[in-house]
Amino acid sequence: MAGTQHETGEGLIALQSSKAIHDFEGTIETKDNTATKDAPPIVEVIRNEWLPIRVVAIDGSTLTHKVKNGYPGAEASILMLSVVFIDITELASIVPHEIPSPRVFNEMDTAKTLDGVLPGANVVRAGTPGDTPVNFFRSTVQDILSGTLDPSHETLLETLRAITVGRQANIACPIDDCKEKYKSKTGSYKCDCERNQTLFETDALRFHERFNEIGSNGEVHGEVRRVVEVLSLINILRYFEDDKRIHYLKNCAFVLDGPLAVFGQPAWIAPYVQKEIQRISAKSLKNNGCDLLLFGIEKSGQYMTHFSDIDWTDEQGPRSKFDSKTAIIPNAKYINRNIVFRPEDAKPSGIDTYFGRKVLYKTANGSHAVLNSAIVNSEGLDFHNTSPSAFPRLGDALNVLDHLSTYLYEDGFMPLVRAHAHAAIPLKQGAEILRSLFNLS
Secondary structure (H helix, E strand, O other), rough: OOOOOOOOOOHHHHHOOHHHHHHHHHHOOOOOOOOOOOOOOOOOOOOOOOOOOEEEEEEEEEEEEEEEOOOOEEEEEEEEEEEEEEEEHHHHHOOOOOOOOHHHHHHEHHHHHEEEEEEEEOOOOOOOOOOOOHHHHHHHHHHHHHOOOOOOOOHHHHHHHHHHOOOOOOOOOOOOOOOOOOOOOOOOOEEEOOOOOOOEEHHHHHHHOOOOOOOOHHHHHHHHHHHHHHHHHHHHHHOOOOOHHHHHHHHEEEOOOEEEOOOOOHHHHHHHHHHHHHHHHHHHHHHHOOOEEEEEEEEHHHHHHHHHEEEEEOOOOOOEEEOOOOOOOOOOHHHHHHHOOOOOOOOOOOOOOOOEEEEEOOOOOEEEEEEEEEOOHHHHHHOOOOOOOOHOOHHHHHHHHHHHHHHOOOOOHHHHHHHHHHHHHOHHHHHHHHHHHHHOO
C-alpha cells in the first residue's frame, strides 16, 4: 500500500540498509562537540527591587472540530483570546515559598475575551449562492478583526489600519480566476472585475493563500490567532498611550505568550508592529522617564533546547552549569553558529519576523525561560548589539519573571497561566458551541 512506511521490523531493516540514507548521513555536517565551543554570552544585568503594580497578559487558543454537514473533512475552529489584568499588589499577602490557594489568583485578576469561529474546508454559508469555503473564511477573518476588546477601544482592524497607514498590498486578487491586482481599501468592497465579487481589507494579511480546500486548516487558523493576539497587544498599548492614561505605563508590564514575532503569510506586519512599539515606548520615555516594559515568554523550541543543552552536563554525573539568575543574550553570530544553523555572517535570524530579542534566563527557582524583550529603540534593532542600551528594561522584566514564577510549578509563569485559563476551551464545550452555531444534531 502506498504511503509512509511505519517503523516495523522490516521497515527498520530497510532503513538500516538504505544506500540513500548512508549517502545522506555522509553529506550532512555534524557539530563537533569536542572542538572549542562558543562561550555562552552571559551578561550582567543591572537589577533592583522594582516590580509593576499591574501585569497585562495576552494568550489565545484555537480548537478545531469536525463539522457534520454531510461533506467529508468539513471542519471549523473556535478562536478564543484572553487579556488578563493582574493586580500584583495582591501578592503581598502571600508568604514566600508557600503555595497559595487558587482562590488568591482567581480574585486578583480580571479578564477581557474575544472569540470567533473560523470555518475550514467544506463549510459554506447557508443562503449564500456561490459561496465557497475560502470566501466564508475570508469574510470571517474580516468580522473577527472588526471586533473590539472593550467599547472604549478602537477595533483590531482600526489598529491594523493605523499602524500600516499608506501601505498598498502587492498581492493577487483572492477571488478565484480573477486577473485583477488586489487593491487595498477599507472595510469590504467589490472587485473591479466583471464578476463583482466582494473583497475585504483583511485580505491583505494573505491568510487565504494558505487555506486548504482538501485538508485541515489548523495551521492557517493558528496564524489568524497569532495576528489577533499581536493586534490586541498593540490595541491595548495604543489605548494607554493617550495623554490622560500614559502614566499607567510606568508601572505596568505587558506579557505575550510565545515569541514577539509574526510568522507565515502575515509576517509582513512585524516591522510595522515594531515601529509602533518603538513609537509608544519613546512617548513613555518622554512622559514617564522609562521605556515600555513588554516581553514574550517561550517554553519550547530551538532556543529552549539549546539552553538546556548548554546548562546540563553529564560529566561526573548530571549537573547544572549555570547559577540561578543567569542571563544569556545571544548575538546574531552566536545564534547562526549554534541555534539556527546558517553562515555566521548571514542575515540575522528573525530580523524580518521578530519585534523582540531573545534572552535565555535561569529564573530564581532554577527554571529555564526564553524571554523575548521588545525592541523599543534603534539599538535593539541591531541584532549584533547586546549592550544594556538595547535592552533598557531587561532587569525589570527579569524581576517580574522571578517574582511571578516563584509561586507555581516548574516553568510556570502566573500571568500566562491565568491568561491561558481564560482562553482555554474545554473539548466538550467547544464541540457544543460548534454544534449550536452550525445547527448540528
